[in-house]
Amino acid sequence: MSAIVVRSLTVPLTQSGRVRHVIDALELSIAEGEIYGLTGASGSGKSTLLRVLGGFNTRWRGEVSLLGRSLRPGHSFDPQLRREVQMVFQDPSASLNPRHTVERVLIEPLLIEGLTRTDATSRVYAALEEVGLDASHGRRYPHQLSGGQRQRVAIARALLREPRLLLLDEPTSALDVSVQAGILNLLNRLRATHSMTLVFVSHDIGVIAHMCDRAALLDGGRILRETDRAQLDLQE
Amino acid sequence: MPREPLLSVGHLSVRLGDRESAAPIIPDLSFDLSCECVALVGESGSGKSLTARAVLGLLPPPLVARATLLQLGETDLQRCTASEWNGLRGARLSLMLQDPRVSLNPVLSIGRQMDMALRVHRRQPAAERHERIAEMLDAVGLTQRQRLLKAYPHQISGGMGQRIVLAMMLLNDPEVLIADEPTSALDAELREQVMQLIRRHVETRRMGLLLISHDLQMVARHANRALVMYRGRIVDQGPAADLGRSAHPYTRALWASRPSGKTHGTVLPVLDPAALEREMRE
Numbered sequence: 001m002s003a004i005v006v007r008s009l010t011v012p013l014t015q016s017g018r019v020r021h022v023i024d025a026l027e028l029s030i031a032e033g034e035i036y037g038l039t040g041a042s043g044s045g046k047s048t049l050l051r052v053l054g055g056f057n058t059r060w061r062g063e064v065s066l067l068g069r070s071l072r073p074g075h076s077f078d079p080q081l082r083r084e085v086q087m088v089f090q091d092p093s094a095s096l097n098p099r100h101t102v103e104r105v106l107i108e109p110l111l112i113e114g115l116t117r118t119d120a121t122s123r124v125y126a127a128l129e130e131v132g133l134d135a136s137h138g139r140r141y142p143h144q145l146s147g148g149q150r151q152r153v154a155i156a157r158a159l160l161r162e163p164r165l166l167l168l169d170e171p172t173s174a175l176d177v178s179v180q181a182g183i184l185n186l187l188n189r190l191r192a193t194h195s196m197t198l199v200f201v202s203h204d205i206g207v208i209a210h211m212c213d214r215a216a217l218l219d220g221g222r223i224l225r226e227t228d229r230a231q232l233d234l235q236e
Numbered sequence: 237m238p239r240e241p242l243l244s245v246g247h248l249s250v251r252l253g254d255r256e257s258a259a260p261i262i263p264d265l266s267f268d269l270s271c272e273c274v275a276l277v278g279e280s281g282s283g284k285s286l287t288a289r290a291v292l293g294l295l296p297p298p299l300v301a302r303a304t305l306l307q308l309g310e311t312d313l314q315r316c317t318a319s320e321w322n323g324l325r326g327a328r329l330s331l332m333l334q335d336p337r338v339s340l341n342p343v344l345s346i347g348r349q350m351d352m353a354l355r356v357h358r359r360q361p362a363a364e365r366h367e368r369i370a371e372m373l374d375a376v377g378l379t380q381r382q383r384l385l386k387a388y389p390h391q392i393s394g395g396m397g398q399r400i401v402l403a404m405m406l407l408n409d410p411e412v413l414i415a416d417e418p419t420s421a422l423d424a425e426l427r428e429q430v431m432q433l434i435r436r437h438v439e440t441r442r443m444g445l446l447l448i449s450h451d452l453q454m455v456a457r458h459a460n461r462a463l464v465m466y467r468g469r470i471v472d473q474g475p476a477a478d479l480g481r482s483a484h485p486y487t488r489a490l491w492a493s494r495p496s497g498k499t500h501g502t503v504l505p506v507l508d509p510a511a512l513e514r515e516m517r518e
Contacts, residue, residue, distance in 0.1 A: 041425070041426075042394070042423055147280075176450060177279075177450065177451075177452075177494055178279055178506065178507040179279075180495070181493035181495070181504035181505065182504075182506045184495060184504055185503050188503075203423055203424060205424060206497075209495070209497035210495030210497070210500050210504070235496055235497030235498075236496055236498075
């Protein structure tokens with residue numbers, strides 16, 4: 001079954017009175033359980049596409065269906081889809097509240113969902129352990145963590161909602177290669193244990209080639225080329 | 237190749253505060269730079285940029301640099317007064333940073349700031365200055381000169397901005413260019429183009445280039461020599477092309493942790509600081 005089906009998707013952007021199509025009649029289909037890469041130059045539309053799939057941009061035309069459910073432009077996700085589709089952003093220091101401890105950042109969505117504090121706390125610490133952090137990290141503030149640890153917290157936050165689709169927008173481009181290696185290993189492990197579909201945006205073709213089953217090269221809001229695993233294997 | 241060093245750094249240390257007892261961030265670092273490209277590589281926090289700042293006399297207080305030797309050609313940089321430094325920077329010793337939006341002045345047009353870079357260092361008729369600017373923009377492959385000179389930094393792309401910064405840094409024919417992650421803010425394709433451009437100019441002008449980068453594969457393609465830094469020390473050095481064959485555990489780990497199509501389905505090696513320190517002591 002397809003996790004994502006996109007038919008003639010167009011995302012207009014009005015810039016100083018003129019309308020430009022950031023995504024231009026794009027077609028895409030991603031199977032369940034796949035790791036799909038999106039790459040391309042700045043401005044090619046890869047992040048815009050990811051924001052449509054994540055429900056952060058609802059100003060689009062065309063057909064989009066996620067996990068078997070059709071989306072309607074102009075409408076935000078229903079609660080179930082909101083839980084099943086999670087996103088990890090490039091800069092974890094911008095996506096974590098600096099005034100909340102890690103535990104509070106992670107526990108809040110669970111309490112809103114209606115879990116008791118005891119249940120929520122135990123799930124938060126289990127998730128921290130799963131991403132390679134320990135209980136002491138839960139009591140720290142984001143600025144007391146390294147870049148790699150912060151990104152692990154952001155991944156833990158996404159995991160806690162038990163997503164079926166995880167969208168990653170340049171999750172390692174702010175990190176050192178040696179730290180990036182740890183995060184990529186973690187994502188590969190989680191994908192195996194959680195049976196998720198991953199959409200991975202990166203401008204680093206090496207990262208895409210390491211992670212993905214298939215990848216698309218975007219240019220001017222369209223897919224210029226789609227590559228399969230055999231072609232990605234050749235990537236230095 | 238002539239081996240007369242353009243820049244010599246001997247026993248450089250950087251401390252937090254002036255006291256001997258202050259723990260050094262860079263304990264002891266020495267290197268020479270001739271007409272070549274020497275790369276300082278390592279992770280964030282290894283002291284690469286701090287080394288560059290110390291050489292340029294631009295350490296933010298309370299950081300203090302000391303060295304037994306800090307020499308640019310015949311000039312002893314440690315004896316330079318503030319006004320002598322101003323005459324040096326941008327003229328004999330230039331710095332290129334990662335993000336052109338940070339290094340260019342946002343409220344001045346490109347033409348205006350390029351002209352200023354020339355005027356600060358020498359008296360010369362306006363016509364000659366304009367000619368020199370045109371020549372440099374040509375040299376970095378920028379056409380549509382008239383439009384570009386009138387543009388402001390926010391109106392140009394990152395790749396174009398980095399070409400302009402390079403042109404500006406080369407205006408006064410410096411002896412040494414320090415490039416701190418000059419291509420990390422650019423797309424993969426542009427990265428290669430800008431790096432080739434920098435290298436070509438460094439070679440034809442017989443300059444020295446101190447390239448600071450965390451990208452070992454890029455350094456292996458473009459630099460002559462590489463100095464690998466870890467926690468403020470040079471732990472490994474050699475020809476840049478041989479980085480991938482280094483026997484040093486830190487260099488090996490950095491090189492191998494780079495993902496590619498060949499590493500698909502494998503677990504990437506992750507740096508373990510404790511094990512690394514143990515192995516380095518042995």
